[in-house]
Amino acid sequence: MDTSPLSLARSLLRCPSVTPEEGGALSFIESVLKAAGFEVHRPVFSEPGTPDVENLYARYGTGKPYLLFAGHTDVVPPGEVSRWRHDPFSAEIEDGELYGRGAVDMKGGIACMMAAALGFIRDNPDFSGSIGFLITGDEEGPAINGTVKLLKWAKGRGERFDHCILGEPTNPNQLGDMIKIGRRGSLTGKIVVEGKQGHVAYPHLTDNPIPGMLRLLEGLLREPLDHGTDHFDASNLEVTTVDVGNPASNVIPAEARATFNIRFNDLWTPESLEAEISSRLSEAAGNSVRYTLRMEPTNAIAFLTPPNEFVGFIADAIEAETGFRPKLSTTGGTSDARFIVKDCPVVEFGLVGQTMHQVDERVAVEDLNRLAAIYRKVLNAYFAPNP
Known part of the structure; x- marks a missing residue:
């Protein structure tokens, strides 16, 4: 079997694994890894009100240290297929680029992980340590029957990981730009x-809630939540909706509603942040604004993998392959790394993400080869015998 990153990526891209469908992607990974000597499991998880999701866990070796590769084979829908230059599940190559849904997010990254691991094992069959794959089919969907439950399942089997590389597309412009060593919450x-609804001509009989809402929002936004840290930007609060549901211009509404979202750094926990928000609103409201606050549950906490030897292995490998040192970043949205970090330090590094989720999602074939080479260099360094 051809286990080059391009061949593996093309096989994965031809699997129509739109969330929550497995589409043959995990079955292909299972067949390749089993042939190389991995022990492979395919647990399916369920939750009322959500679709069943197939997942994959594989391990080669029994020793320590244990390096885990993580990712997802599910992809977002391709949209209107006629707008694509090539069928989104045909894995066509044109002008040195591989087209297909999931090319960068993130079947291409998984193909590179597999190519690197298979090559390393072929050249070092008796290495001391273990290599694993933790692959979900539920990252682009509700993220309920995927990584969280897969980690719990693995932990119940006694699996313990030392470090993890998550292959999400982390580079904004060119391969090697950026390593994600953390994420905001x-x-x-x-x-x-x-308030109290009524006619605008008789305001003394009403209680307009809009001025009160303005006071509360001004109180939330008056002072920054923080000024950032060495590795994180300042936490950011954005008001995303303000609504009174009032179609009439001569009626004072009965209530006003607003929604806000905070992307926060590791100075905060959801609990400490909720306390700060409550304090600011209480001060702004005084005794004159009647309001309620509801904070939605979240599993998106801020986390950081401090620069250390493991991060150094990855940065050194990138520099050796690309010629420049990557930026250590905590920018962007959330990812499954927020779940994995509870079990071991995790670093994200993958392909260039400029076309992810877009029509004509694609990856340069050369980038696939170079990413696989970077992962291979990481494996060489990680499992190098101690002097």
């Missing part, structure tokens, strides 16, 4: 200000 809140 995400917390959403909803405010309702109570």
Whole structure:
């Protein structure tokens, strides 16, 4: 079997694994890894009100240290297929680029991980340590029956990981730009200000909630939440909706509603942030604004893998392959790394993400080869015998 990153990527791209469909992608990975000597499991997880999701866990070796590769084979829908230059599941190559849904997010990354691991094992069959794959089919969907449950399942089997590389597309412009060593958390809140509906010509008989809402929002936004840290930008609160549901211009509404989202750094937890928001609103409201605050549950906490030897292995491999040192970043949205970090340090590094989720998603074939080479260099360094 051809286990080059391009061949593996083309096989994966031809699998129509739109969330929550497995589409043959995990079956292909299973067949390739089993042939190389991996022990492979395919647990399916369920939750009322959500679709069943197939997942994959594989391990080669029994020793320590244990390096885990993580990712997802599910992809977002391709949209209107006629707008694509090539069929989104045909894995066509044109002008040195591989086209297909999931080319960069993130079947291409998984193909590179597999190519690197298979090559390393072929050249070092008796290495001391273990290499694993933790692959979900539920990252682009509800993220309920995927990584969280797969990690719990693995932990129940006694699996313990030392480090993890998540292959999400991390590079904004060119391969090697950026390593993600952390992510901001995400917390959403909803405010309702109570008033009394009535005719605008008789304001003394009403209680307009809009001025009160303005006071509360001004209180939230007056001062920054923080000024950032060495590795994180300042936490950011954005008001995303303000609504009174009032179609009439001569009626004072009964209530006003607002929603906000905070992307927060590791100075905060959801609990400490909720306390800060509550304090600011209480001060702004005084005794004159009647309101309620509801913070939505979140599993998106801020986390950081501090620069250390493991991060150094990855940065050194990138520099050796590309010629420049990557930026260590914590920018962007959330990812499954927020779940994995509870079990071991995790670093994200993958392909260039400029076309992810777009029509004509594609990856340069050369980038596939270079990413696989980077992962291979990481494996060489990680499992190098101690002097």
